[in-house]
Amino acid sequence: MRDLxxxxxxxxxxxxxxxxxxxxxLFIFxxxxxxxxxxxxxxxxxxxxxxxxxTLIVIGSFINIPVYEKEGREVVRExxxxxxxxxxxxxxxxxxxxxxxxxxxxxxxxxxxxxELPFEPWLVxxxxxxxxxxxxxxxxxxxxxxxxxxxPPLVSxxxxxxxxxxxxxxxILLPKMAFSAGVLSALFGADxxxxxxxDRIGSGVVSIxxxxxxxxxxxxxxxxxxxxxxxx
Numbered sequence: 637m638r639d640l641x642x643x644x645x646x647x648x649x650x651x652x653x654x655x656x657x658x659x660x661x662l663f664i665f666x667x668x669x670x671x672x673x674x675x676x677x678x679x680x681x682x683x684x685x686x687x688x689x690x691t692l693i694v695i696g697s698f699i700n701i702p703v704y705e706k707e708g709r710e711v712v713r714e715x716x717x718x719x720x721x722x723x724x725x726x727x728x729x730x731x732x733x734x735x736x737x738x739x740x741x742x743x744x745x746x747x748x749x750x751x752e753l754p755f756e757p758w759l760v761x762x763x764x765x766x767x768x769x770x771x772x773x774x775x776x777x778x779x780x781x782x783x784x785x786x787x788p789p790l791v792s793x794x795x796x797x798x799x800x801x802x803x804x805x806x807x808i809l810l811p812k813m814a815f816s817a818g819v820l821s822a823l824f825g826a827d828x829x830x831x832x833x834x835d836r837i838g839s840g841v842v843s844i845x846x847x848x849x850x851x852x853x854x855x856x857x858x859x860x861x862x863x864x865x866x867x868x
Contacts, residue, residue, distance in 0.1 A: 674861045678749065678815050689741070693854065696737025700843045705731050706834075730834055731841045739827075739845025742819045742854045749816035753809060757799035761817040762824075764795045769825030775833040780842060781826050783852050788826070789859035792818030796860075797867045810864045818860035822853045 668690060675686035707729060734740055750758060768791045769783060776782045796813040800806070827844045834842050845853045 670862070671858055674811075674815075674858050677865075678811050678861055679745070689745075693737040693741050696741055697735060697846065699736040700733040700841065700846050701736065701740075702731050702733045702841075705729050730837075732831065732834065732844070733841055733846070734844045735846025737845075738843075738854050739823065742845070742857055743823060746816040746819040746857065749812045750820075753813055753816060754803065754805050757796075757803040757805055758813060758817055760799045761792065761795045761813060762821050765792045765817055765821035766825035766829070769821055770829050773826040773830055775830060775836045777837055780837060781830050781833075781852075783822075783826050785852070785855070786859065788822045788852055788856040789814075789818055789863055792821060792856065792860040793863035793867060796864060807868055810868055811861045814860035814864035815857045819853055819857040822856040826852055 668687075671690050672683060672686040675681050675689055676683060679686075681689070765788070769788050772787050773781050773783045793810075793814045796810055796817055797807070800810060800813060823845070
């Protein structure tokens with residue numbers, strides 16, 4: 637009887653072509669649904685409008701707008717020719733760009749929320765979160781500015797909760813505060829304050845909010861809202 641039970645494909649192919657695509661699609665669907673739900677909660681959008689904004693962010697994540705260029709570090713390259721060693725120096729250029737989907741659109745949404753929030757608790761949250769994120773952010777050669785994934789949204793959600801409580805503001809504002817302060821503090825603390833360290837990243841394009849993904853700015857806003865809802 638044991639020989640009668642077997643997968644329709646050999647196990648490695650079954651995992652590769654059936655199981656793995658299923659979990660990838662499940663993850664994508666869950667992420668899209670969760671992000672759209674976050675936009676509905678924070679901005680009061682309909683499901684169609686929330687999905688439209690998410691789609692624009694996805695499309696914009698492929699677009700980087702150059703801001704300025706600077707000279708990179710001098711690189712010494714060596715090679716051997718018939719037993720003789722030769723070396724030459726070259727200075728590579730670094731292009732600093734901003735990503736449309738990972739930086740510009742989330743920042744616009746964050747500034748829009750700022751107009752609806754009490755300024756004092758927002759400012760306290762922004763300053764404290766920026767300092768903490770700056771301390772954790774590190775320039776990584778060939779990658780960009782790296783920050784532990786859950787540090788920015790956790791800090792933003794917790795400090796937002798504390799500052800709203802101290803200033804006597806209603807906690808119903810917590811998701812909006814966490815998104816706005818989280819996005820802008822991630823932008824300021826991780827990227828802007830570390831622009832002086834981009835020489836350590838290497839040559840090429842340094843994309844603020846990009847690098848082929850949403851980076852930490854957009855994800856900070858989304859997860860900050862999720863964590864803030866656990867505190868209410």
